[in-house]
Amino acid sequence: MLIPHPLLGPRDAQEFTYLGDAALLNRPDPASGTAAFCDYVYLRDNPAGTHRELWYHEYGDRSWLLVTRDTLSHEILDVRLAREVKTGGTA
Amino acid sequence: MRFSGFKVVKEALTGHRGWKPLWRDPAPQTHYDIIIVGGGGHGLATAYHLAATFGQARIAVLEKGWLGGGNIGRNTTIIRSNYLLPGNEPFYEFSMKLWESMEQALNFNAMVSQRGILNLCHTDAQRDAFRRRGNAMLLAGADAELLDRDGVRAMAPFLNFDNARFPIKGGLLQRRAGTARHDGVAWGYARAADQRGVDILQNCEVTGFRIENGTVKGVETSRGYIGAGKVGVAVAGSSGRVMQMAGMRLPIESHVLQAFVSEGLKPVIPGVITFGAGHFYVSQSDKGGLVFGGDIDGYNSYAQRGNLPVVEDVAEGGMALMPMIGRARLLRMWGGVMDMSMDGSPILDRTDVDGLFFNGGWCYGGFKATPASGYCFAHLLATGRPHETAAAYRLDRFARGHVIDEKGVGAQPNLH
Numbered sequence: 001m002l003i004p005h006p007l008l009g010p011r012d013a014q015e016f017t018y019l020g021d022a023a024l025l026n027r028p029d030p031a032s033g034t035a036a037f038c039d040y041v042y043l044r045d046n047p048a049g050t051h052r053e054l055w056y057h058e059y060g061d062r063s064w065l066l067v068t069r070d071t072l073s074h075e076i077l078d079v080r081l082a083r084e085v086k087t088g089g090t091a
Numbered sequence: 092m093r094f095s096g097f098k099v100v101k102e103a104l105t106g107h108r109g110w111k112p113l114w115r116d117p118a119p120q121t122h123y124d125i126i127i128v129g130g131g132g133h134g135l136a137t138a139y140h141l142a143a144t145f146g147q148a149r150i151a152v153l154e155k156g157w158l159g160g161g162n163i164g165r166n167t168t169i170i171r172s173n174y175l176l177p178g179n180e181p182f183y184e185f186s187m188k189l190w191e192s193m194e195q196a197l198n199f200n201a202m203v204s205q206r207g208i209l210n211l212c213h214t215d216a217q218r219d220a221f222r223r224r225g226n227a228m229l230l231a232g233a234d235a236e237l238l239d240r241d242g243v244r245a246m247a248p249f250l251n252f253d254n255a256r257f258p259i260k261g262g263l264l265q266r267r268a269g270t271a272r273h274d275g276v277a278w279g280y281a282r283a284a285d286q287r288g289v290d291i292l293q294n295c296e297v298t299g300f301r302i303e304n305g306t307v308k309g310v311e312t313s314r315g316y317i318g319a320g321k322v323g324v325a326v327a328g329s330s331g332r333v334m335q336m337a338g339m340r341l342p343i344e345s346h347v348l349q350a351f352v353s354e355g356l357k358p359v360i361p362g363v364i365t366f367g368a369g370h371f372y373v374s375q376s377d378k379g380g381l382v383f384g385g386d387i388d389g390y391n392s393y394a395q396r397g398n399l400p401v402v403e404d405v406a407e408g409g410m411a412l413m414p415m416i417g418r419a420r421l422l423r424m425w426g427g428v429m430d431m432s433m434d435g436s437p438i439l440d441r442t443d444v445d446g447l448f449f450n451g452g453w454c455y456g457g458f459k460a461t462p463a464s465g466y467c468f469a470h471l472l473a474t475g476r477p478h479e480t481a482a483a484y485r486l487d488r489f490a491r492g493h494v495i496d497e498k499g500v501g502a503q504p505n506l507h
Binding site for chain 2: 001013019021034035039041042043044046047048051053071073074
């Protein structure tokens with residue numbers, strides 16, 4: 001699988017480590033209570049189809065990428081730098 | 092139709108005209124007392140135990156494809172009970188005991204073969220951890236033996252004992268573990284359930300749940316609406332997709348796991364052998380093929396096929412452990428979709444919807460659990476209470492902080 005890095009071009013997925021659903025960008029407010037954090041840490045949408053997810057370019061420029069990928073076909077639909085993504089939105 | 096040696100001889104002498112299909116192909120009724128979603132090993136075992144052990148009637152199993160076409164037909168057929176944690180080990184030992192009696196109970200040859208599993212250790216620290224694990228197994232009533240280097244060499248002289256990085260120091264052996272014919276397990280449970288009146292409905296995909304006032308009333312399917320008193324979902328791999336239809340989010344991600352089989356070879360591997368320094372395990376089927384596998388691919392996937400980097404990783408593990416495997420030619424490789432849960436352990440519980448029960452999150456260890464999963468899920472469906480060996484597998488254990496994390500890696504499903 002090749003991941004089209006926004007700065008470096010297509011890179012082998014082997015250079016990356018995978019974290020999971022991009023919803024992890026939206027950490028709840030510390031005052032929002034245990035239930036909200038339990039949801040954040042443990043529950044996932046786990047869709048069959050388009051999935052927004054976080055990949056870390058560990059053997060590269062060490063940037064975090066937000067990759068939109070189809071979990072049925074492994075087709076990569078969109079890649080952007082996670083630092084340029086506004087959190088708290090629809091992620 | 093009962094299978095026996097006498098029956099085989101009789102059919103051989105009369106032209107094999109007396110064999111019948113193993114189960115019926117009934118039309119769906121309008122209402123069942125209990126509907127099991129998912130005609131894999133766990134769903135069929137649940138239906139069998141509901142009818143045979145808990146005396147329930149009017150049961151249906153709904154399967155979207157053909158019976159046994161999912162993970163029950165895709166795994167590497169290993170059965171074992173060599174877990175560490177108190178929430179897990181009694182359950183898997185219960186499963187191991189059910190494996191030992193299931194063929195007689197089902198009157199079906201599932202080719203259960205207790206040829207042993209040997210987990211290799213490569214450092215002193217790993218040997219200490221295995222000693223602890225073996226003691227935990229003994230405390231739960233399972234069997235365990237710690238082998239030294241010579242003991243391992245006597246069993247498997249072909250291993251690479253003097254690998255510079257990962258010399259073999261010994262191993263943890265469970266002699267009662269082994270393998271079983273995975274398709275045979277599905278067929279055996281299906282036949283035994285069918286004989287006890289369970290309707291097995293294939294090509295019947297659940298497309299939605301009918302839930303009124305917080306109580307499940309039935310399921311919408313590709314073959315029409317079917318009413319139900321209780322619904323049990325056992326669709327590991329697709330749990331996210333199915334439970335989403337009931338409005339639930341789960342502590343589960345779906346990942347793909349690959350498996351491999353070589354061409355048929357003369358008997359060479361005595362049981363199941365696992366590499367302790369990488370993720371690689373291997374056994375030999377009765378047909379002679381080396382059956383082996385390794386890690387999951389590591390990112391969310393519903394594709395029943397994997398990618399090449401993991402193939403390379405598995406091949407490297409095999410070559411490090413037993414260099415002679417390099418001479419075997421690969422016959423097939425395939426993938427299956429796993430419910431990877433947030434602590435690496437399964438979930439067997441009721442849900443917030445009355446009458447809707449969930450069985451899933453088996454990660455890549457579901458096959459060995461098939462008999463106990465069926466028994467305990469049937470217990471839960473029939474009595475409303477969890478079975479004593481499955482009491483820790485609650486859905487709310489994450490919120491309560493009572494996770495069962497054998498590897499201790501936290502809420503990171505691709506690392507379990």
